[in-house]
Amino acid sequence: MAEQRASVELCKGVNGLDKVVLKEVRGSSAEVYLYGAQVMSWKNDHGEELLFVSSKAIFKPPKAIRGGIPICFPQFGSHGSLEQHGFARNKVWSIDTDPPPFPTNSSNKAFVDLILKPTDDDYKIWPHWFEFRLRVALGPGGDLMLTSRIRNTDSKPFTFTFAYHTYFSVSDISEVRIEGLETLDYFDSLRDKERFTEQGDAITFESEVDKIYISTPTKIAVLDHEKKRTFVFRKDGLPDAVVWNPWDRKAKAMPDFGDDEYKHMLCVEAAAVEKPITLKPREEWKGRQELSAVPSSYCSGQLDPQRVLLG
Numbered sequence: 001m002a003e004q005r006a007s008v009e010l011c012k013g014v015n016g017l018d019k020v021v022l023k024e025v026r027g028s029s030a031e032v033y034l035y036g037a038q039v040m041s042w043k044n045d046h047g048e049e050l051l052f053v054s055s056k057a058i059f060k061p062p063k064a065i066r067g068g069i070p071i072c073f074p075q076f077g078s079h080g081s082l083e084q085h086g087f088a089r090n091k092v093w094s095i096d097t098d099p100p101p102f103p104t105n106s107s108n109k110a111f112v113d114l115i116l117k118p119t120d121d122d123y124k125i126w127p128h129w130f131e132f133r134l135r136v137a138l139g140p141g142g143d144l145m146l147t148s149r150i151r152n153t154d155s156k157p158f159t160f161t162f163a164y165h166t167y168f169s170v171s172d173i174s175e176v177r178i179e180g181l182e183t184l185d186y187f188d189s190l191r192d193k194e195r196f197t198e199q200g201d202a203i204t205f206e207s208e209v210d211k212i213y214i215s216t217p218t219k220i221a222v223l224d225h226e227k228k229r230t231f232v233f234r235k236d237g238l239p240d241a242v243v244w245n246p247w248d249r250k251a252k253a254m255p256d257f258g259d260d261e262y263k264h265m266l267c268v269e270a271a272a273v274e275k276p277i278t279l280k281p282r283e284e285w286k287g288r289q290e291l292s293a294v295p296s297s298y299c300s301g302q303l304d305p306q307r308v309l310l311g
């Protein structure tokens with residue numbers, strides 16, 4: 001049998017938008033659109049889609065695409081004077097053919113490097129020169145790794161907030177719980193961004209949620225009982241975690257989101273919001289999010305969050 005190789009291919013996606021398709025030896029894959037540097041698909045080695053993309057998503061600039069992993073930069077949400085979630089998700093990025101080296105060995109991964117540099121028009125909106133490099137990599141086991149490196153190429157400092165706005169695909173939101181955020185403080189965006197403390201239990205969903213958990217552990221688990229699947233979420237350089245589900249009322253109000261789709265998605269987002277990041281000239285910041293999807297049979301048919309979180 002011919003040896004399977006990891007592959008990276010540039011091709012056309014919805015509406016002729018450029019996308020890069022990453023494939024790994026055991027069959028997992030990921031798709032990254034140059035529009036927004038947005039991961040729009042992540043499939044395991046059985047070909048099952050792990051990310052949610054709305055059936056009503058609009059693949060047309062200048063609006064951000066509803067689903068996948070949009071990048072919120074240089075502003076998360078409405079925490080500043082820029083448009084909601086900043087402009088990085090509305091820009092066409094380029095393939096970076098000569099990125100500065102990474103300290104880790106990437107020879108056994110399918111990956112692509114993308115870059116965003118501001119134009120003169122962008123500079124008018126946010127008057128700072130920077131280079132934003134994103135590496136999207138798929139590990140041999142199907143793990144999806146996103147690494148952002150943002151460098152200040154200006155002569156004055158700048159400050160930003162950031163999030164990997166990850167839309168997970170779930171069987172039914174009422175069957176899902178998050179482990180790893182209990183007892184933490186959070187800002188509740190539905191209550192004037194006021195600060196509260198989460199109670200001791202795992203987080204479950206029965207109404208709209210829009211919270212920014214502050215200084216979370218680096219590892220979080222999203223357990224989907226019906227699918228018998230656990231997403232394990234690791235992050236680095238991104239102290240906070242946003243959790244969002246619009247529920248029925250807000251779903252109906254969003255033109256690019258189906259009325260019932262809130263049942264099948266959950267956003268959990270590695271973020272830096274509470275303490276904005278400041279970069280001096282020539283300084284670089286790095287923020288990483290790593291996702292894996294583990295079948296529950298991994299734990300002998302039992303979902304054992306302690307093992308998932310500590311393992």
Ligand SMILES: O=P(O)(O)OC[C@H]1O[C@H](O)[C@H](O)[C@@H](O)[C@@H]1O
Pocket residue numbers: 064077084085189210211242243244267
């Ligand atoms: O509709 P968007 O601009 O993509 O934002 C979608 C959502 O993103 C985040 O999760 C925010 O916390 C929410 O407040 C916001 O509604």
